Amino acid sequence: MPKQLRDKRRKSPMWARISLAFGAVLMVISGGTLAFVTVAENKVNAAIPDHQLAGAAGVVKHADIKGAKNILLASLDTRPSWTATHEASHTDSIIILHVSADHQLAYMLSIPRDTLVDIPAYNNGKYNNREHHDKINAAFAFGSMGLDGDDAITQGMTLLTKTIQKQFDITPDAEAVVNYSGFTDIMKILGKVCMYVDENVTSIHVGHTADGKQATPYVTDNAGIIKHKVAGVTPNKYKIGNHCFTPTEALDYARQRDLLSKNDGDYGRQRHQQQLLKAIMKTAVSQGLDSPTKLPGILTAVGKAMTVFLQGISLEDWAFGLKGINPDNIITLKTNNGQFVNAKAPPGVGSAQGLNADSIEMFRDAKNDTMAQFVAAHPTWIADK
Secondary structure, three states, X not given: OOHHHHHOOOOOOOOOOOOOOOOHHHHHHHHOHHHHHHOOHHHHHHHOOEEOOOOOOOOOOOOOOOOOEEEEEEEEOOOOOHHHHOOOOOEEEEEEEEEOOOOXXXXXXXXXXXXXXXXXXXXXXXXXXXXXXXXXXXXXXXXXXXXXXXXXXHHHHHHHHXXXXXXXXXXXXXXXXXOHHHHHHHHHXXXXXEEEEOOOEEEEEEEEOOOOOEEOOEEEOOOXXXXXXXXXXXXXXXXXXXXXXXXXXXXXXXXXXXXXXXXXXXXXXXXXXXXXXXXXXXXXXXXXXXXXXXXXXXXXXXXXXXEEEOOOOOHXXXXXXXXXXXXXXXXXXXXXXXXXXXXXXXXXOOOEEOOOHHHHHHHHXXXXXXXXXXXXXXXXXXXXX
């Protein structure tokens, strides 16, 4: 495997690792369908252009959004400038958003970033990946190797999609990937996001000195592992209970996986990312973003923060098709019920994890639209408060 992939394997990103991807692009728009109609279609398409996966068919003008849908949401652990920096970008968070056939319920299923999978053979024109076992967060990196910008995002997302098809037999109906450059603008529009914090969280990234200046409270190595605390810097702490986060606090909270009171590491971070995404969607709806005067601003911010692949279906059709989903009807689930499952990885891959039988069933139920039965049989897997 190329050395730069291994060197970046566990590096902590500059921005929050949230699959907040604003997969909310679909949810917020669907919640504001009437406003969406009022905003000129050409302005909407200019704000959030549709991209195509490599080898995908051409754009379909209109289509009915019927039946169950699976939407792939992913965020990156570096900014998209691979060619300039020679740094490969791994997906730091991967979520399958399953929408029931009646479009009344949605379920967020996280795929742990270190899940051992079979990454298919793939040639992006610059790099030829041979089929091999690796962590799923490397699929995007292998797909994007040697490329930059939109090409890297398109090819990386194509290989990640193919990996999920191969591993879970799920063919996503749409995809979205974060490019963090515009994400803070979304948060600034919302102003604050209120949610319940389910465990005490200490930040290793953001703190303050005695005179109130922002500073980094912990020194980490290139793999993101804590080396030591910085003297004189008090870290941000987010205690159990209801909180209204500023944009900085929300992004910082969703990054954390080290100093969590439940000691649940990446599973805790996955859960917090899901909960924050849901809180953002609820905030967007409650703040009246179904208003034609407010919608253009958030569409522009979303367009800067995300690259969306709508699989040839127009954005307005997605909006009408999903308009019945309320953020309160989104169920967040804990893969492996929040417990680490060890997997024997090939040499050089490092510590990897697998999926237990119930998790495999969960993803099978997402494919078959039988998630209601799964949730009824696994009530402790629900990650909400």
